[in-house]
Amino acid sequence: MPQVRVYNLGYDPDTGIGELLHTTTVRHAFGMIRREVAIPVELTMLDERIVPTALELTRELSGAWVEGAGRRSVGFSFRAVHERDHWTCAYCGRSVSRTPACEALLATVDHIQPVSRGGMSSWTNLVSACKECNNRKADRTPVEAGMPLRFEPYDPALSYRVGGHVEDLPILVSA
Numbered sequence: 001m002p003q004v005r006v007y008n009l010g011y012d013p014d015t016g017i018g019e020l021l022h023t024t025t026v027r028h029a030f031g032m033i034r035r036e037v038a039i040p041v042e043l044t045m046l047d048e049r050i051v052p053t054a055l056e057l058t059r060e061l062s063g064a065w066v067e068g069a070g071r072r073s074v075g076f077s078f079r080a081v082h083e084r085d086h087w088t089c090a091y092c093g094r095s096v097s098r099t100p101a102c103e104a105l106l107a108t109v110d111h112i113q114p115v116s117r118g119g120m121s122s123w124t125n126l127v128s129a130c131k132e133c134n135n136r137k138a139d140r141t142p143v144e145a146g147m148p149l150r151f152e153p154y155d156p157a158l159s160y161r162v163g164g165h166v167e168d169l170p171i172l173v174s175a
């Protein structure tokens with residue numbers, strides 16, 4: 001699959017001049033278009049589908065929106081992990097809550113690599129999990145437990161917020 005270039009607001013399609021922020025996958029690009037975070041500015045045909053090859057953000061990305069730029073991490077807490085994961089269990093995809101309708105959906109934070117096996121409490125080793133999945137996984141890795149992650153955890157210092165949505169960013173944007 002080709003990579004899609006993501007430009008800051010202000011891309012000029014006639015000259016191709018714009019501020020290139022990063023590249024992303026076609027799948028992620030469609031997600032950004034659907035959430036109206038970005039619009040396609042360049043399209044191509046691929047396997048009889050029209051796919052974007054370049055996007056332009058619908059709102060300008062400025063330094064103010066770069067979370068934790070220049071810092072190693074942003075305000076780390078279990079609550080922040082849930083916020084990042086949109087209160088969604090990384091294993092079953094169900095919504096978790098601190099006051100769930102049933103105990104199985106109680107919001108817990110899972111160490112992907114268990115603490116007992118040297119796993120750290122870091123952004124990239126923690127995900128939201130429902131109590132049921134957390135108990136089932138126990139002291140095993142996702143592979144051992146046969147419970148693949150539905151999304152990859154990331155450090156919010158490597159992300160930016162556009163129109164209220166947090167987007168993964170493979171590279172740091174200089175503020």
Ligand SMILES: [Zn+2]
Pocket residue numbers: 089090091092093094129130131132133134
């Ligand atoms: Zn779950």
